Amino acid sequence: MSQIKEVTLRPGTFDRMYKLRLLNFYVPSHGKRRTNVQFSRSLECLPDELSYLRWDFFPLRSLPPSFCAEKLVELDLKHSLVEKLWNGVQVSY
Numbered sequence: 903m904s905q906i907k908e909v910t911l912r913p914g915t916f917d918r919m920y921k922l923r924l925l926n927f928y929v930p931s932h933g934k935r936r937t938n939v940q941f942s943r944s945l946e947c948l949p950d951e952l953s954y955l956r957w958d959f960f961p962l963r964s965l966p967p968s969f970c971a972e973k974l975v976e977l978d979l980k981h982s983l984v985e986k987l988w989n990g991v992q993v994s995y
Contacts, residue, residue: 907938908938908939908940909938909939909940910939910940910941911939911940911941911945912941912943913941913943913944913945913946914946914947915945916945916947916948916949917946917947919949920949920951921949921951922949922951922952923949923951923952923953923954923973924952924953924954925948925949925952925954925955925956925957926954926956926957927939927956927957927958927959927960928956928958929958929959929981939957939959939961940961941961941962944962945962945966946966946968947966947968947969948965948966948969950969950970950972950973951973952971952973952974953973953974953975953976954974954975954976955974955976955977955978955979956976956978956979956980957978957979957982958978958979958980958981958982959980959981959982960979960982960983960984961982961983962983962984963983963984963985963986964984964985964986964987964988965984965987965988966988967988969988971987971988
């Protein structure tokens with residue numbers, strides 16, 4: 903991602919990525935101190951199978967409410983705008 907000038911994500915970008923386990927939007931420390939990932943509106947979901955999520959400069963104030971973090975082992979949101987991870991209680995099934 904550090905070589906791509908800009909990526910625009912739609913709200914349902916990750917809808918059908920059921921088996922995605924690693925998501926890494928990394929901004930190198932020697933590069934510009936901003937993300938190259940933009941949203942057309944918001945982010946509706948993240949795959950529930952994620953075990954590793956790194957998203958430098960995550961631009962939203964919380965993760966999508968439908969995201970189930972049960973399998974998440976590592977969460978790294980450096981320099982993000984996140985104020986709280988999600989609304990309510992995470993229920994595992």
